[in-house]
Amino acid sequence: MSRTVDRTRTSLWLRSVAASAMTLAVALAGCESTPGAPGPGAATHAEATKIIDSSFSAHGQAGLDRLQQDALQKACSSPTPPSADTVKALEAAEAAKIVPPPDGRYLGDWRAGENLAQNGRGMTWSDKAEAPNGGNCYNCHQLSDKEISFGTLGPSLHHYGKGRGIEDPTSPQAMAIIRYTWGKLYDAKAGNACSIMPRFGAAHILTTKQMQDIMALLLDPNSPVNQ
Amino acid sequence: MKRWILAAVAVMASHAALAESSSDAIAQYRAMLADGNPAELWEAKGQALWKEPRGPRHASLERCDLGQGPGVVKGAFVRLPRWFDDTRRVQDLESRLLTCMQDLQGFDAAAIAKTPFGKGEQSTIENLVAWVASESQGMAFDLPQSHAAEKKMYEVGRDAFFFRAGPYDFACASCHGQEGKRIRLQDLPDLTTRKGAGDAFGAWPAYRVSSGQLWSMQRRLNDCYRQQRFPYPGYVSDVTIALGVYLGVNARGVDSVAPGLKR
Secondary structure, eight states, X not given: OOHHHHHHHHHHHHHHHHHHHXXXXXXXHHHHHOTTOOOHHHHHHHHHHHHHHHHEEOBTTBOGGGGSOOHHHHHTOSXXXXXXXXXXXXXXXXXXXXXXXXXXXXXXXXXXXXXXXXXXXXXXXXXXXXXXXXXXXXXXXXXXXXXXXXXXXXXXXXXXXXXXXXXXXXXXGGHHHHHHHHHHHXXXXXXXXXXXXXXXXXXXXXXXXXXXXXXXXXXOTTSGGXX | XXXXXXXXXXXXXXXXXXXXXXXXXXXXXXXXXXXXXXXXXXXXHHHHHXXXXXXXXXXXXXXXXXXXXXXXXXXXXXXOSEXXXXXXXXXXXXXXXXXXXXXXXXXXHHHHHHSOTTSHHHHHHHHHHHHHHHTTXXXXXXXXXXXXXXXXXHHHHHHHHTOOBTTTTBOHHHHHSSTTEEETXXXXXXXXXXXXXXXXXXXXXXXXXXXXXXXXXXXXXXXHHHHTTOOEEOTTOHHHHHHHHHHHHHTXXXXXXXXXXXX
């Protein structure tokens, strides 16, 4: 038996395991949402929602409206991921929210981008509502290898542009990566529904200018990220 | 905070592989500090406050029932939150201390719940939790789950743990649902596991080197929710108690080291 056949069989087997797991997940999700017959999961969830609603109060810029989940937050609030169909629908809805920079300029100033990446402030009840938000990047990602204090919740972004062969980010060849990166920053959920990365553009956390600066940090060959 | 970072960086600089060894270096730095945990100062004050006649009724807390019978402090910390027949509520340590301060000493529990952390009677509670926790040091967490309300609060706590909301879409699970991750240099315990929940739940209240303050579990949860970009969780509100049940039950069997020493 050749190796190719082996591999094909393994991959078919894996696919069938994945398919049964998916069927099971759909079936389980179906159980919980059967009208008139809520399982213990649904009852607990209703109770938890009531308890959450009654436990918080508005403070500073953090109003009670922040507890109102959108469809994506609701679907991603479980230790088990939503069904494949739900994921597909959620990702399509998020992709539709992505707006390219109105001036057509994707890249700003990487120095401003580095400052934003370092800045973890913004949108807590103790932050001033009118103060600009930080990008929080180093909280979860490695970027410049000069910064040793970086988080690991997200993948390392050191050599982000260099590793993708970006020598001239203004060249037409770079456009696909540029658009992809803009989309990831604008709404990470468009490519991964339950990603833990905030929707920096879609949720109005960062301004267009701020996102352009972070884009430059990631893609400009002179940025510390690509050294 | 800055001072701490500088110290941590100095410790780390002595290591060859910076990124890999950062957690080790911080653990080493903590071990150095742990020789004398300043939380002992809070413990000593808490022990004195427990016996001191205070409040409008000029009474002590010596008859306070923390779940193991009136006046029994040893072992109480590792069995909270739990159901209490008299209040008909699942209560955590701080909620129960409030009940005792109101019923025995005549304090206004609602007024204390509204007092900012570290001020007025809130600082009394900080001292008390440090002492009560220290009396269970080395004992394994063993939260009761026999009452229906205790079971329900565990389920609610789990639901709250995974509840994503706010402008950043964060849940507790966003940062505390995976093993071996960190924010900046801060290790993040996976609170869904016995070890992670034990390390975290079993270390608060803790003395925080960065602020020079002793933080109770309520204060810790409050700051988690702030960083989640959520609105303000009420002091000893049901969501905080449910999370306490979820973490405490997950930590079953792990020895308590509280009061701990934290960044």
